[in-house]
Amino acid sequence: MIFEGEHLFPGQLGHFFVILSFVASLLATVFYFSASRQQDLLLKKEWLRYARIAFGIQVLGVISIFSIIFYLCSNHFYEYMYVYKHASKELEPKYLLACIWEGQEGSFLLWTIWHSVIGSILIFRSKEWEAPVMTVVSLAQFFLLAMLLGIYVFDVRLGNSPFTLTRNEINAPIFSQPNYLSFLKDGMGLNVLLRNYWMVIHPPVLFLGFASTIVPFAYAYAGMQTKRYGDWIKPVLPWALFTAAVLGVGIMMGGKWAYESLNFGGYWAWDPVENASLVPWFLMIAGLHTMLIYKATGHSLRASYLFAILVFVFILYSTFLTRTGVLGDTSVHSFTEAGKAINVMIGLFVLSFTLPSLGLLIRNYNRIPTIHKEENTNSREFWMYIGSLVFFLTSMFIIAKTSVPVYNKVFGTSIAPPEDVEFSYNKIIVLVAIIIGLLTAITQYLKYKTTDRRYLLKKMVLPTIATIIITAILFTVYPFEYRKQGAGFLGAIYVAAFAAIYAVIANAMYIFIVLKGKLVNAGGSIAHAGFALMIVGMLISSGNKEVISSSMVNGINLAVGKDPMTKKEDNPLENLTLIRHLPTRLSSYEVTYLKDSSNHEKGRKFYELKFQKKDINTHEVSEEFTLAPDVYMMKDNNMSSNPDTKSYLSKDIFTYISYALNENNEDTTQFQEKEIGIGDTAFYSAGYMILDTVKTNPLTDRYHSKPGEVALMAELTIVGQDSSRTKAYPLIQVDALGATNLDDTLYAQNTYTRFIGIGKDEKKFRIGIKKSDSLIDFVTVKAYVFPYINLVWLGLIVMALGIISSMIRRGNYNKVQSAVILVLAGIGLFYMFLLAN
């Protein structure tokens, strides 16, 4: 059958590029491997030339694949499965990129793109290390591109191609018609949960971090392959720093996203997917420190090998966890199972890198040089090594817990996460924070090899005293209130906060006391201070986070006059229902739900909430702002909610819609019609109304008169059963086409008024009034206060900039390049984390 309107050529071209780059990556691997084994320099050069050509073709292939997918998505060619699944017409252009990496195939592709970029840089910069290092990069590309193949080998499909056709993938009667495309008008689009600007920026940065972990791994392999066991550390240090910065930022972008939009109730939930990316970062930090030890003293080379290998191994393992569906029930945001074949391929990918690399390390273990003299306990390297061990053991603890679903699969057990997942991590991590905080504070002041005790004491006096004073003041003025987990945990929070503040102060002062203000060498201290500041922010914002919305305030029903002071101390009901136009108390604010509005995105609704802070006695408004949390309405009464946040320097008021009416139910109550004159009173079912006056062509913002039209507006005073008095202004407008009623709704009273017309007696007017129960417009909101959350983001930025400046120093960039990199990174980070949104 010939189908109408299909665009098959780009897909065939894309498929060709997939196969081309797959073959090219295999050839590049073989050529690079041969080059790395070749002793004869001339032949080695020859192999290298071929290998570079093959890798270059692979790079062009991958870029072409990406461009073709982008082309298909932006043209909405729904004959392609990937486009149908991830794109839709109402998507804003910025989300076109996001829909590429929403799916498995696209995110693998993103990873190969970053490997291509990194590989290209390595070809230019890695000099004599190129052959072995690029062998590893090309091999990784081979495995990743295999996931995109989509070729059948004996009924088994190897990999999922992004260029499959919708009609081949889905069985539906429609596909038996040649003109099926004219019915397939729109795609499914980007999942509404993911429509956020972080979806545009977070995956590329995180994947750049993921992709860059291959570099330390590849250099470790190169060190063993060339038998120049210690020489790879120096060239790999800038890369290790790069990974630490980018992966760290990428992870926290995910945290900021979770905080801003996914209403996880915070930026970190110890979700398996979050853990799976945190573990490699911890290992990279551990490895970075052992590498520095090796460079300064010759100790810790074996540990550096182990960590460099494990970083990448755990990136692969996290891929396995999140993409094979094994996490299924424990994680909210992993991919689903994409088929048995692809799971096996991912498994093979993991094993093909893990087993040989660890095997090679074991075989070479005794050949890796080591110093037999022990480190002094008063040396910097000793405590740095301890710090690395703590990071290593912590990462093992986290991954062991995260892997529970894997044990369940393997051993058939049914172990489930504990009741309070977050606390089961926090109670251990808070102890880690104490140790790491103290180590970070003190270790910088130690010297390599050995440190004079008096020197240490002299330098440490000032930071220690400063910390004691500052924490003493802070804890008195602003104590922690986290009593949920008992006094022991609260005590641990205090000690951890002390240790973290100590680390911030000691590292900041180190720049002046020891480095004499020379910022060029201060990268490490800045990064440490930033890291510790982030920990301080986490302890304060989580320790003193509170829910401020309470349903006890209005008891949900419309009854007015309930004393907000009677609410119970320990309130489990944390959702507050706001009736439209009815001011309701929310903590120290008075909140009014003003209106809902839509924008061009299908199904998205914004709810305007006016927050006012009033003086208790004078009722004067001292502060007023509007928040507009939004909701995506789906067809079947389901919704996805995005919070809106009021940021103060010291805290965030974080509000989101926890329930909203999907559509205005049609009201069936009939208007009661009253014919009254000006000044007359008429009773209705829930009180009475007075017609104050009637105006012709009034000036109001609800109505703008046009020539040839006449409008009449009634001014009514509605007196309810509770003798409340409210004004209503229904309006009728008459033109050549007839009459239009502009009703006025008193949401707070749930009363509707309509100007029906003029009575038989021309002095009288027909006014409709009704009270209805079904039409109440309301939203239910939940609100939190996160105090000092900005310290988390600020700390992260400082840490990233510190790491980047270390990277610049070790990467031998000139002054102009260094300045450009730092300024760009600084502006980017500040904008993303503190200014945007």
Add this chain to the structure above:
Amino acid sequence: MKKTHIILLVGIAALIAGLLAYSSDFSTYDTVSSAKQKEGKYVHLIARLDKTRPVEYDPIKNPNYLAFYAIDSLGGQTKVVYHNSKPADLEKSERIVMKGKMQAGHFECNDIMLKCPSKYKDDKQQLEKTVTEQTAN
């Protein structure tokens, strides 16, 4: 023995202790009938929404009260009460993981996890349904 080795051993011991401490917090995945046997014990229940019975949720009355019926793969049924706002996608979900306790004849749930909607796209049957619905009119 080097000092670093001693510290490494101490660290590993602490790690194991930490994991053992964790194992005491562990909960289990259960079916309706096995959860009923462990009444009052905190478990994870895996089931799906019984679509033949009504979902009880009236946010005007109480936005923090949701009740529905769940069926597990063995056919066991129970009423579920969730004192919180109704999660998005409940009706759409195919599988629900609920954390809580069996008590007084119903499952008192304090956390609900639905099979994530992003996953529906990867589900062939769901796709077929969507395409058929979309092209029907």
